[in-house]
Amino acid sequence: MSPSDNKPDSDKPQGNQFNPTVPLDKVESSVPPPDTTFIPHIDLAATMMEDWQTALGDDVAPGKTIKVPRSDSDSLSNTVKLSDELDATQTYPTGTGTDDDFVIGIGYEVDQLLGEGGMGVVYAGRQQSMDRPVAIKVLKPETEQSDGSQRAFTSEAIITGGLDHPNIVPIYDLGKQADDALFYAMKQVEGVEWKDRIATNSLSENLDILLRVADAVAFAHARCIIHRDLKPANIMLGSFGEVLLMDWGLAMPTQDHPRRELYHTPAPGGTPYYMAPEMINGVEQVDRRSDVYLLGGILFEMITGKPPHTLDAPPETQREHVVACLAAVSQNMIAATEKTGELLDIARKAMATNPADRYQSVPEFQEAIRGYLSHEESIELAARAAERLDVARKNGDYEEFSRTRFGFETALEEWPENVRAQEGLKATKYDYAKTALDRGDLDQGLSLLDETNAEHSKLRSSIQTAIVKRDTRQQQVRRLKRVSFAASLVVALVASVATVWINSERDKALVAQDKALAAQKEEAIQREQAQRSEQEAQEQRLLAIAAREKALVAQKIAQENEKKAIAAEARAKQEAQKALHNFKIAERNGYYSDMLLLQKAWQDADPFKLIQILGRYRKREDLRGFEWDYWNRMSQTNLLSFREHSGKVTDIAYSPDGTKIASAATDKTVKVWDTRTWTAKVQAEYYARGLLISLRQRVESLEELQKRVQEDKTLSEGVKNQAFEWAELFWKNRVVRNIPQPESGKIEAPL
8 A cells, every 4th residue: 555645656566565664755746745734644543542443343344434432421402303193102112023023104215225234223114194115214222322423413414404405315294102112214226335336337337426426416516515424325325326425423513513513522433435635634634535445435435446545465363454444544545556548636635635735625526526537538539549559550551650649639539638648649750650661651751750759859869860761872883874874875886887887797607608600600711810819719708707796796795785675674664663652651741631631620510621631532432431431421411510500401592692501401491690790580481491402412313302392291281382482493403602701711610
């Protein structure tokens, strides 16, 4: 356990066994230090011996109410006088007999035993005069002879009977039995105790019950009454939704109560699991803020599943367990929990050791809870975004990162102080940027990081370094491409020259061959010349062979260059595909930016901007997501709402001179708005026009519109005739444009 003013270290949960050797100022505190003028610690051993020891019976338990016995000298002299004419002959069982002991008297019939508390027994019965079921509470035999107990019993009935509130059990009657034993009759509630449902109820259900109980406590405080024993066991949940605060046996008047002297002198008491520290000392320091502490204890149990003064290692006997709990109460040691959050912070503040550090009234405590409920949507959005972030981290999906970012940003718009959304948005941008870096999308990654965020600086440096390396590589590739291109041109030129030369040499060889043939014919005459010519021809053939070999070499070079050109073309295709991928990413990012612009257009009540942006993606189903569908639905509903209608607006029309606008709604009314003053009038003669505008949204043709009007038996003939006269005009006017704006620049259209 830890003092409620001290926040346990999240990494090292604190044990919740009371340890008086640990100084309170050595524990890290999450709230301002308490006012040193308030000292809750007491000499517990002495107090137990003098005040509490006698209250610890055999059936004592930390969850049961403990009442310190009062002195019999506490007389009944100032108590409101009871009428003993109510049931002069009635004798009620006191829990010691059998069903045969039940006696049916004049005023009430007694049925069965419902339960018993510290000093009273409760029976089910029936009030004969009103013929209604009641619960009848009588004193136990061992306490009924004590004047102090009788006065406490009377005070409980008078206090409860004076609090007429829907969440406080009503008292019907107070009187004496024939043997002067006191009783009072109250409403019999059919239901269960909240303690049996608090663990299975949802948080929202428990918060609703707590706020209703707080209403009852605030009402009692306004009547100068303090309950002192608020706990789930004292709250009944009826079968029909009732929430009733029961058991006002420890209730006491405040110091400023106008008739404080009519009530018994209060004695110390409470339930150890829930008690405020000042309740240990007696009643002098107990005030309305003690009930605030008890409400905070119930809230703590709703969140953590255990009462605030629960022990981790309780002693073996119940008596020692109660003593240990009271010791924890005296030091305000609160059970350790790993739970965190705004709601737990509210509970801890309500349970502050010093009453001055708590909420100073029940309404202030309720306002804090309602403030949490107003943030609930933002908290839920942040929680869902956090789940998406886990998915995005696992699969590295850009779209999941974008949706996660959108979710956190929306949560912050709902509640800018949402710490989880703030941290989640930072983490999302960081992880998104890191994923982009791993995939080589450096510019996109850099755009996601905040240069003012120290946590992003290292990743920004890594991305910027990678961008410099990428740009350097791209420059080298461009230079290599230029050199390769120049080399290709040189090779092509050489190949061309070689081809021309080869062709020329081939022609020369043919000429030489012709000369050789001619030389053969003249062989006899010019043998020597023929031999020389043949030799020349042979030389030419050798030259041709050499030229052919050179041509083959040139051809191989050309083939190699062709392969390089094909590889360069493949790389160019890859660059084009990458450029297309980046274009799609940019297009997707543009879509999410437009979704944010849609939200701004909605906030600015700019329907034309809203429709214009929606139109960009109406045919782009590959880009559209749930955000577009959401704003598309919103553009068709709430943007066209006017405050004066009870139903949703289905269409509007305007006069030719632009001075009036007619709006029609599903409530079958038409209101005419003066655009100069923006006031609306409802005119009966526009009923038929409103009918047409309302029907036009649900039919497909003018003939079907006329048929629907004709078949409506609720319309008068005058309205039908007027509707038929205007039907064709209204069918043609399906789109309304150029609506004149008021001087403020906006048509009032609340969400």
